[in-house]
Amino acid sequence: DTGVSQNPRHKITKRGQNVTFRCDPISEHNRLYWYRQTLGQGPEFLTYFQNEAQLEKSRLLSDRFSAERPKGSFSTLEIQRTEQGDSAMYLCASSLGATQETQYFGPGTRLLVL
Amino acid sequence: GDSVTQMEGPVTLSEEAFLTINCTYTATGYPSLFWYVQYPGEGLQLLLKATKADDKGSNKGFEATYRKETTSFHLEKGSVQVSDSAVYFCALSSLPYNQGGKLIFGQGTELSVKP
Numbered sequence: 001d002t003g004v005s006q007n008p009r010h011k012i013t014k015r016g017q018n019v020t021f022r023c024d025p026i027s028e029h030n031r032l033y034w035y036r037q038t039l040g041q042g043p044e045f046l047t048y049f050q051n052e053a054q055l056e057k058s059r060l061l062s063d064r065f066s067a068e069r070p071k072g073s074f075s076t077l078e079i080q081r082t083e084q085g086d087s088a089m090y091l092c093a094s095s096l097g098a099t100q101e102t103q104y105f106g107p108g109t110r111l112l113v114l
Numbered sequence: 115g116d117s118v119t120q121m122e123g124p125v126t127l128s129e130e131a132f133l134t135i136n137c138t139y140t141a142t143g144y145p146s147l148f149w150y151v152q153y154p155g156e157g158l159q160l161l162l163k164a165t166k167a168d169d170k171g172s173n174k175g176f177e178a179t180y181r182k183e184t185t186s187f188h189l190e191k192g193s194v195q196v197s198d199s200a201v202y203f204c205a206l207s208s209l210p211y212n213q214g215g216k217l218i219f220g221q222g223t224e225l226s227v228k229p
Contacts, residue, residue: 042221
């Protein structure tokens with residue numbers, strides 16, 4: 001069990017650029033979640049996968065955001081045409097599912113849009 | 115919609131003091147309740163959980179009891195240590211515990227413990 005990993009840990013980009021983040025969940029965890037956390041606030045849910053199926057998307061997830069989990073393992077979150085308001089910490093979590101629902105969080109990717 | 119409200123921080127205590135961090139929630143149905151902790155420079159970690167009314171979650175000397183009548187899940191510790199300095203988040207999951215689903219977090223309460 002190596003924990004949830006996220007890459008990159010930090011990303012600085014210019015407004016209008018596209019960025020992509022990767023999350024590798026704990027192996028055998030079939031549920032994967034993305035959250036966004038801004039300074040001084042709690043994490044806010046963005047989207048959730050069970051295996052490769054995206055089961056829920058928040059209204060916070062505008063059309064510029066897209067997430068995939070193509071083989072039910074790692075996931076990517078892409079933000080197109082970034083805006084300054086996208087600056088935040090993006091958190092990934094995974095859970096085993098079934099009777100064990102504890103979500104284990106990764107260290108996050110901090111995005112700064114200039 | 116469902117929501118979680120925590121007492122505002124920062125909270126500053128002396129070592130060995132008693133800690134209470136208040137958390138109340140609004141939810142339809144019967145949510146599961148959680149406390150997560152974020153130590154400086156680290157990711158969120160589950161501290162404790164309770165999945166039904168009157169359950170008490172406990173871990174590392176921290177406790178919280180699921181009170182349905184007051185819609186509360188207050189975090190307590192009898193004697194805090196400097197190493198407990200962190201940000202504490204209360205959260206709920208509206209779906210039954212074994213059916214997954216998103217967590218809804220409070221805004222977090224920063225705790226600072228002085229020697």
